[in-house]
Amino acid sequence: MNHVLIGISGGIAAYKVCEVVSSLAKRGIEVRVILTRSASEFVTPLTFATLSRQPAYTDVDFWQPSNGRPLHIELAEWADVILLAPMTANTLAKVAYGMADNLLTNTLLAAECPILFAPAMNTTMWLQPTVQENWHKVLTFSKYTAIAPTDGILACDAVGTGRMAEPEIILEYLESFLFTQGKQDLKGRRILVNAGGTREFIDPVRFIGNPSTGKQGLAIAKAAIHRGAKVTLITSNSSPLVGSGLGVKTVRTSAEMHQAMLEEFPNADITIAAAAVGDVRSKMQSDRKLPKSEIPLNLELEYIPDIIADLATRKRPDQILVGFAAQTGTEAEVMTAAQEKLQRKGLDAIAANAVNTSLTGFGTDTNQAIFIHKEGHEQTTPLCSKLELAHRLFDFL
Ligand SMILES: Cc1cc2nc3c(=O)[nH]c(=O)nc-3n(C[C@H](O)[C@H](O)[C@H](O)COP(=O)(O)O)c2cc1C
Numbered sequence: 001m002n003h004v005l006i007g008i009s010g011g012i013a014a015y016k017v018c019e020v021v022s023s024l025a026k027r028g029i030e031v032r033v034i035l036t037r038s039a040s041e042f043v044t045p046l047t048f049a050t051l052s053r054q055p056a057y058t059d060v061d062f063w064q065p066s067n068g069r070p071l072h073i074e075l076a077e078w079a080d081v082i083l084l085a086p087m088t089a090n091t092l093a094k095v096a097y098g099m100a101d102n103l104l105t106n107t108l109l110a111a112e113c114p115i116l117f118a119p120a121m122n123t124t125m126w127l128q129p130t131v132q133e134n135w136h137k138v139l140t141f142s143k144y145t146a147i148a149p150t151d152g153i154l155a156c157d158a159v160g161t162g163r164m165a166e167p168e169i170i171l172e173y174l175e176s177f178l179f180t181q182g183k184q185d186l187k188g189r190r191i192l193v194n195a196g197g198t199r200e201f202i203d204p205v206r207f208i209g210n211p212s213t214g215k216q217g218l219a220i221a222k223a224a225i226h227r228g229a230k231v232t233l234i235t236s237n238s239s240p241l242v243g244s245g246l247g248v249k250t251v252r253t254s255a256e257m258h259q260a261m262l263e264e265f266p267n268a269d270i271t272i273a274a275a276a277v278g279d280v281r282s283k284m285q286s287d288r289k290l291p292k293s294e295i296p297l298n299l300e301l302e303y304i305p306d307i308i309a310d311l312a313t314r315k316r317p318d319q320i321l322v323g324f325a326a327q328t329g330t331e332a333e334v335m336t337a338a339q340e341k342l343q344r345k346g347l348d349a350i351a352a353n354a355v356n357t358s359l360t361g362f363g364t365d366t367n368q369a370i371f372i373h374k375e376g377h378e379q380t381t382p383l384c385s386k387l388e389l390a391h392r393l394f395d396f397l
């Protein structure tokens with residue numbers, strides 16, 4: 001799976017799709033682009049052809065007598081996933097009614113692969129009842145997945161809903177879809193994820209913390225959204241780029257994390273705890289910054305209650321609870337420690353990952369883990385992106 005077909009319709013947000021095409025091509029993914037006539041008014045086919053290292057197609061190509069097999073059939077069969085970005089109000093209406101009057105809309109009808117839509121338009125256009133009706137209609141078809149527009153400044157200086165999802169968000173969807181073939185197996189599921197490292201404050205400017213950046217937890221949240229879930233992310237000391245479908249709560253300390261997890265846990269079908277929660281904190285916590293001379297050199301510590309073990313005691317039979325175990329040591333040592341945690345804490349599964357290599361663990365973009373299920377089966381992942389690891393975890397569960 002590595003053929004991405006990108007359809008571009010006539011909006012100013014087309015300029016941002018150049019970056020999407022360029023990034024995919026640099027990762028060795030084959031990209032082809034179809035432009036509508038209006039799209040070519042904004043960015044030339046030559047730009048996309050050059051960035052993708054492939055011909056870019058327009059309606060001129062559609063009507064070529066030299067094609068042999070119809071071009072829209074060839075392109076539809078070639079694609080593993082199609083992205084339509086930006087999607088105009090006009091093209092959305094055509095899709096909603098199955099219309100096919102240009103190369104792009106004919107290709108969409110001829111395609112069997114999953115199709116991602118990233119609309120972009122002025123807020124008043126977006127909120128028109130006709131546009132909203134078309135949008136909700138297309139989303140009832142399983143072949144189509146929405147990358148909903150976000151709030152912010154538009155090209156007409158207005159501020160509101162209608163901004164196309166950022167290239168980074170679109171690229172993450174594509175990475176997911178190339179791995180999962182677009183399956184929506186978490187549709188209707190509510191997923192709770194925590195991420196990041198907690199900070200246990202001694203005073204307002206000093207804390208006991210850890211190097212967790214929240215990247216793995218955030219990747220799990222995104223993977224779940226890409227598979228159709230509704231996701232709540234509780235994050236500590238990490239600032240996610242928020243796309244749609246993600247509810248985010250920010251906390252600082254393990255006590256705040258514990259409280260937030262207790263509030264959200266009853267609503268979750270699956271809970272995945274990827275946060276690095278502190279194990280100890282200072283008994284003494286000052287509200288004002290301590291002068292250096294007042295910082296005790298023998299700081300008295302206390303253990304922090306184990307959040308995930310607490311959740312396990314409250315778990316209903318229909319709920320799934322998964323932990324992460326960051327370990328150092330050999331693969332055998334990592335396994336033994338994770339197995340012990342799985343049992344002692346009463347989890348359904350655990351993902352053990354080594355944090356003492358340069359490509360896995362804290363702050364890296366890649367990771368590697370061993371998944372262990374309480375019923376005994378286990379699976380070792382290859383070294384892969386944190387997003388892929390998240391998908392492998394959902395497949396395992
Ligand atoms: C400067 C300019 C900006 C436009 N921006 C958008 C836009 O962001 N979203 C949209 O739906 N239509 C936008 N349009 C209107 C579309 O280009 C127009 O509806 C066109 O018919 C769409 O054709 P297509 O869907 O085949 O690409 C814009 C038009 C102009 C002239």
Ligand SMILES: CC(C)(COP(=O)(O)O)[C@@H](O)C(=O)NCCC(=O)NCCS
Binds near residue numbers: 013155163
């Ligand atoms: C136009 C743009 C891509 C600009 O993004 P930018 O502010 O990141 O440069 C973004 O504002 C967007 O997606 N807008 C929605 C489409 C739009 O503004 N259309 C024309 C307004 S009438």
Ligand SMILES: [Mg+2]
Binds near residue numbers: 277278279
């Ligand atoms: Mg711990």
